[in-house]
Amino acid sequence: MNPLLNNINEYLVCSECQKEFESGMTDFGTLKEYSKIDAGFTNEGFQIWCRRHDHNVCYINFEGNELSTDLRCIIASSSD
Numbered sequence: 814m815n816p817l818l819n820n821i822n823e824y825l826v827c828s829e830c831q832k833e834f835e836s837g838m839t840d841f842g843t844l845k846e847y848s849k850i851d852a853g854f855t856n857e858g859f860q861i862w863c864r865r866h867d868h869n870v871c872y873i874n875f876e877g878n879e880l881s882t883d884l885r886c887i888i889a890s891s892s893d
């Protein structure tokens with residue numbers, strides 16, 4: 814597995830966004846497009862936040878452990 818490629822196999826979504834999307838009250842084609850989330854580090858861990866509903870989607874507390882983190886990205890060259 815290359816950690817710099819998209820390896821997500823279970824997307825996290827806001828439960829309120831999911832309800833609204835599934836009820837058909839949006840014009841968005843996919844729930845992924847409808848979602849408006851921020852993701853980032855906190856003092857204790859990592860959080861995903863719904864901007865649309867201004868509430869927590871997921872909070873991971875590292876409990877003081879220093880986890881391996883890779884912030885590099887792969888940018889395809891123009892010849893790819």
Ligand SMILES: [Zn+2]
Nearest residue numbers: 827830863866
């Ligand atoms: Zn939401």
